[in-house]
Amino acid sequence: MPRVASLSQPFRGILEFDIAYGTLDPKEGSHKKPSSSVQSEVHKNKTQLRGSSTVLDVKKSLHQQKKVLYPERQEVRMEQKGKSLKDSDTLQQLGIKTKDDRLYVKDLGPQIGWTTVFFAEYAGPLVIYLWVYQRPWLFYGDRAGDVLPTSLCTHIAAGCWTFHYAKRLLETQFVHRFSHSTMPLFNLFKNCSYYWGFTAYVAYHINHPLFTPPSTTQLYVSLAAFLLCEFGNLSIHLALRNLRPPGSKERKIPYPDGNPMTKLFNAVSCPNYTYEFGSWLAFTTMTQCLPAGLFALAGFYQMAVWALGKHRAYKKDFKNYPPRKAILPFLL
Numbered sequence: 598m599p600r601v602a603s604l605s606q607p608f609r610g611i612l613e614f615d616i617a618y619g620t621l622d623p624k625e626g627s628h629k630k631p632s633s634s635v636q637s638e639v640h641k642n643k644t645q646l647r648g649s650s651t652v653l654d655v656k657k658s659l660h661q662q663k664k665v666l667y668p669e670r671q672e673v674r675m676e677q678k679g680k681s682l683k684d685s686d687t688l689q690q691l692g693i694k695t696k697d698d699r700l701y702v703k704d705l706g707p708q709i710g711w712t713t714v715f716f717a718e719y720a721g722p723l724v725i726y727l728w729v730y731q732r733p734w735l736f737y738g739d740r741a742g743d744v745l746p747t748s749l750c751t752h753i754a755a756g757c758w759t760f761h762y763a764k765r766l767l768e769t770q771f772v773h774r775f776s777h778s779t780m781p782l783f784n785l786f787k788n789c790s791y792y793w794g795f796t797a798y799v800a801y802h803i804n805h806p807l808f809t810p811p812s813t814t815q816l817y818v819s820l821a822a823f824l825l826c827e828f829g830n831l832s833i834h835l836a837l838r839n840l841r842p843p844g845s846k847e848r849k850i851p852y853p854d855g856n857p858m859t860k861l862f863n864a865v866s867c868p869n870y871t872y873e874f875g876s877w878l879a880f881t882t883m884t885q886c887l888p889a890g891l892f893a894l895a896g897f898y899q900m901a902v903w904a905l906g907k908h909r910a911y912k913k914d915f916k917n918y919p920p921r922k923a924i925l926p927f928l929l
Contacts, residue, residue: 648689652682659702669779672703708779715769718788722796723762729800730755736801750810754803754884757823758796761876764827772834774841795895799888811885819883826875832858833869850915863919864926866908870900871924901929 646654656668673682836859840849853859861868877893901924908923923929
């Protein structure tokens with residue numbers, strides 16, 4: 598039987614699982630029958646892997662032995678520090694042929710659905726910002742509304758913030774197609790802390806009674822840029838959705854379609870991140886708010902990391918990948 602090594606708690610060291618594996622005969626392309634001792638294990642566990650078995654089959658086999666390790670919680674590798682294997686990879690393709698071959702499994706910890714995480718991290722900013730927009734006494738005191746009237750910029754900023762996160766919630770429900778169904782449970786707390794915390798920080802300053810709005814020209818030019826980038830971001834998400842059939846993990850090279858906003862694909866691999874950063878940059882100039890600028894920079898840093906990773910993956914997976922930058926045209 599193959600040997601499976603665990604890379605993280607709660608399982609340490611080499612784990613032996615009762616998984617029978619018929620040795621692949623390279624000449625005839627068929628499988629030799631397992632020994633009698635292995636056959637008894639197959640009968641007991643009703644699990645047998647062959648050359649045509651996939652990584653997903655391996656995960657299901659491990660799950661039979663360790664119930665806590667459901668497939669979504671596992672990451673299977675050929676090497677301890679190697680790349681995660683695709684669920685569709687077969688043992689024959691990976692060169693797993695004998696009982697001495699080894700696969701490594703990392704326990705990713707408790708998992709939660711991507712959609713659940715997205716709804717939580719996006720609904721929070723929507724509720725928190727609109728609450729602070731009302732100038733609650735908890736932040737500004739009982740007579741906050743009597744100090745100065747709310748400026749037009751503050752109203753428009755609340756509308757932009759609401760539009761952005763309402764759009765994200767709708768995209769999560771109707772547009773996005775995720776290549777993985779789950780993510781680590783810890784990400785729920787990490788992502789919500791980031792989005793909810795920054796929302797309170799930004800909203801407090803923009804809705805403050807002493808907030809100083811910019812000029813009317815700066816306000817409306819920035820608003821136009823914000824809306825343009827929001828439309829561009831949605832256009833890219835729709836284009837990416839159309840690349841992946843429902844229920845599929847298929848990857849294709851993204852190209853511009855009939856929507857002119859998708860022409861940014863000619864310059865960068867992840868134009869959705871480019872437009873996203875553009876939206877928050879415009880929001881920053883519209884409000885002249887330092888916390889909003891910090892939020893834009895923090896978001897850009899994280900999106901740049903993701904974009905560079907996806908850019909490398911595109912170039913590795915597609916030999917004919919066109920020359921592009923990752924997130925900023927001609928720069929990064």
